[in-house]
Amino acid sequence: MDKLDLAKTYKTYYKAGTEPELVGFGEARYLTIAGQGDPNGERFAQAAAALYAAAYGAKALGKAQGTDFTVPKLEGLWWMDSGKPALEVPRQEWHWKLLIRMPDFVTRALAAEAKEKTTLKKKELADDIAHVAYEAMAEGLSVQMLHVGPYETEPETVERMHAYMEARGLVQNGLHHEIYLTDPRKTPPSGWKTILRFPVEQRDLS
Known part of the structure; x- marks a missing residue:
């Protein structure tokens, strides 16, 4: 069975140079989880663990259906209510949304099934897994x-x-x-x- 590696399929998305560059991206699908607080804190760590658990759950279901993939790198969106630069704001006020990109064959239904099955296996993460969402984004x-x-x-x-x-x-x-x-x-x-x-x-x- 071939294993899809999104980093190799979408090289521009996962590779950048050490000088600024202008690029363009179409719509992609993600598992996401949002929160607020210090990225070194327990809330962030739990959210990341729940997101990875759901992503590997989706991978397992995909593999069972003959469409395996490598779980790609963690991503994050960051913003502040005040609009100020992050380093001028206490970390407890930082808003974040963590993302892991999914291949097109991971549908909303498959993601929901992955969450359900992962919750049964990772009961200690159940509350956080419940907040994992399936979203599309086009930057x-x-x-x-x-x-x-x-x-x-x-x-x-x-x-x-x-x-x-x-x-x-x-x-x-x-x-x-x-x-x-x-x-x-x-x-x-x-x-x-x-x-x-x-x-x-x-x-x-x-």
Whole structure:
């Protein structure tokens, strides 16, 4: 049985250079879970565990039907109610939505079945698995760049992305999007690789 690897199928989506670039993305499907609070806190960890459990549940069902796939990298959307930069806001006020992209053959019905079966196996995560959703998202035109290093130094990369956008008359029109290419439990902070992405549109000059 062939195993679908989304990172190889959608190379632009899971790969970015160390300079800002303009790219475009169509609609994709995800399992998601949303919350608020410190990303180093227990709520975030539980949410991530529940999301991965549901994703591997979908993988198991797909494999049983002859359509296996590699569970791809964790992603996150981030925003603040105040609109201020994240580092100027207490972490307890950070809003996030974690995502794991799904192949097209993982339907809403299959995702629901995966949640149901995973809840029976992972009873300690039942409350969080209940909040896992199946969503479609199309970011369209976007600026992205690879950030190498700890998350605390992301503002330096974001500044370069904003300068690129400003020079081309582009403005952000979606949430701050991150794709985590490395496991922080296995890699020192200096080697962390994160794709940063902003959906954009042309500035209205009228």
